[in-house]
Amino acid sequence: MSILFWYYKPIISTNGGVERVTDVLATYFKDNGYRVFFLSFEKMGMCSDCHYFLPNSEDLMSVENLRYAENLIFNKRISIIINQNGLSPLFSKFIFTLHLDKIPVKIISVIHNSLLSPIKNYAIVHSYPLLFQKIFSNVFFQFLLLKLYYLKYSKHFQYLFKKSECTLFLSPSYLNEAVFFQKY
Numbered sequence: 705m706s707i708l709f710w711y712y713k714p715i716i717s718t719n720g721g722v723e724r725v726t727d728v729l730a731t732y733f734k735d736n737g738y739r740v741f742f743l744s745f746e747k748m749g750m751c752s753d754c755h756y757f758l759p760n761s762e763d764l765m766s767v768e769n770l771r772y773a774e775n776l777i778f779n780k781r782i783s784i785i786i787n788q789n790g791l792s793p794l795f796s797k798f799i800f801t802l803h804l805d806k807i808p809v810k811i812i813s814v815i816h817n818s819l820l821s822p823i824k825n826y827a828i829v830h831s832y833p834l835l836f837q838k839i840f841s842n843v844f845f846q847f848l849l850l851k852l853y854y855l856k857y858s859k860h861f862q863y864l865f866k867k868s869e870c871t872l873f874l875s876p877s878y879l880n881e882a883v884f885f886q887k888y
Contacts, residue, residue: 708743709741709788
């Protein structure tokens, strides 16, 4: 069985985060007899011979990139694609746009961080603390921001959950957050 990890950056384990988790999983799978490959959009650093890069680094959704990925999946007889870009609408859309109807492949999407982290962490507050501290401490503003975030990302997460064979969450708290994006 062959497994393909899809992540927008190259898998360089010393970078930590998603790359480290991916490397640990890939090593485990290789040690247990699976063939493992990596596909990335960005090209940087030294990578293994089983690491492939999309040819068009200007336009992710180009026909050239889509055909390249489809051919790689077909030629390497990929059975499982692990989408490490679960939080990204653009990079997840790429993998779901591929024409894989003639290839029996399952897509597993992974959520590595809180779905609400942009809202919870308020990164802009840390950059401009005096300017935004009062605004972000306002309960009404927090509620409004959460609603806007929901409007922006709910379709992505609903689509991700529907199109993936399964979705893995690296923390139980992320699973609880997924309920926020489900339609009732």
